[in-house]
Amino acid sequence: MKVLLILYSAGKHAADEPKLLGCTENELGIRKWLESQGHTLVTTSHKDGPNNDLDKHIVDSDIVITTPFHPGYITKERIDKAKKLKLLVVAGVGSDHIDLDYINKSDKKISVLEVTGSNVVSVAEHVVMTMLVLVRNFVPAHEMIMRGDWDVAEVAKDTYDLENKVIATVGCGRIGYRVLERLVSFNPKELLYYDYQALPKEAEEKVGAKRVIDLEELLGKADVVTINCPLHDGTKGLFNKQLISKMKKGAWLVNTARGAICVAEDVAEAVQSGQLRGYGGDVWNVQPAPKDHPWRKMANKYHAGNAMTPHVSGTSLDAQIRYAQGTKDILESFLSGKKDYKQKDVILLDGHYITKAYGEHKK
Numbered sequence: 001m002k003v004l005l006i007l008y009s010a011g012k013h014a015a016d017e018p019k020l021l022g023c024t025e026n027e028l029g030i031r032k033w034l035e036s037q038g039h040t041l042v043t044t045s046h047k048d049g050p051n052n053d054l055d056k057h058i059v060d061s062d063i064v065i066t067t068p069f070h071p072g073y074i075t076k077e078r079i080d081k082a083k084k085l086k087l088l089v090v091a092g093v094g095s096d097h098i099d100l101d102y103i104n105k106s107d108k109k110i111s112v113l114e115v116t117g118s119n120v121v122s123v124a125e126h127v128v129m130t131m132l133v134l135v136r137n138f139v140p141a142h143e144m145i146m147r148g149d150w151d152v153a154e155v156a157k158d159t160y161d162l163e164n165k166v167i168a169t170v171g172c173g174r175i176g177y178r179v180l181e182r183l184v185s186f187n188p189k190e191l192l193y194y195d196y197q198a199l200p201k202e203a204e205e206k207v208g209a210k211r212v213i214d215l216e217e218l219l220g221k222a223d224v225v226t227i228n229c230p231l232h233d234g235t236k237g238l239f240n241k242q243l244i245s246k247m248k249k250g251a252w253l254v255n256t257a258r259g260a261i262c263v264a265e266d267v268a269e270a271v272q273s274g275q276l277r278g279y280g281g282d283v284w285n286v287q288p289a290p291k292d293h294p295w296r297k298m299a300n301k302y303h304a305g306n307a308m309t310p311h312v313s314g315t316s317l318d319a320q321i322r323y324a325q326g327t328k329d330i331l332e333s334f335l336s337g338k339k340d341y342k343q344k345d346v347i348l349l350d351g352h353y354i355t356k357a358y359g360e361h362k363k
């Protein structure tokens, strides 16, 4: 079988750290294993633009492995070109870079699997960190020190405590709930969540979270909002100018879910005007983000307006070990013919959505 693997390139960093598995140099650690069974592996980071490797190799690949960090976009056109494709593996979590509905509607027998749960803790930690970075005004304080300056007041005038704030998550699944669990120790005033389904009662009680059915009502109450829902037709562009105007003036917004859940220009404008005191996260509507993306330099009179990073939250070295192993497990299950996948990893099985729950999640 021919396996195509799309990853970011790490250059010299790959040699620095062999545990950096999720790069083209280290190839999730699967080359020898695949080749020893007679399979062919093609690895590349070249996924966009003219004459890219993804378009070239997808034509005769049986298996394509992508990640959310350097997403190989699996569009209708590419699906139509992929005459032999049977399995799409996402080394990580989140398959929105794949046109799932198109596969489901077509008669192609392509299965789509992700390594569910592999990086939920990594992302939840990044969310809590970003909240602290924003609320405590860390970035400008640190930049001041690096510059050689010292002006406590300049930093202090925009520095707050997370304690006693109302904190809300939009989406309360595997990541959102872990964020709430971690926030309990900060003694928030209230923890709120918005989701299409309620948490089990014990789970709600464990973190002391309250469900709010109406999104605008939730946003009107929260000092800090974190987005932890998947990207689909119902959430694309959800945080636009109109919805952001329903947030408390001067709230902080953290998004490590998917960039396209927010309208980039509207967020930048809200940061500029101070409607948002700050925005932080690691996901972008296009990845890699262009040099002139509005989120790179957006700023406001609150110095802590911007806590953006590249899409790194789910690709800590600890997470890489887990999603590399999970990818290998999925491949092994497929290549052996057993297809005894972990139920929670399966998005599409032989071309169709398998669980009702997933379909509902898309609403």
Ligand SMILES: *[C@@H]1O[C@H](CO)[C@@H](O)[C@H](O)[C@H]1NC(C)=O
Pocket: 101, 104, 105, 352, 353, 359
């Ligand atoms: C998936 O395909 C089936 C028909 O095969 C259809 O009934 C269903 O609505 C599709 N689901 C989505 C989410 O497109």
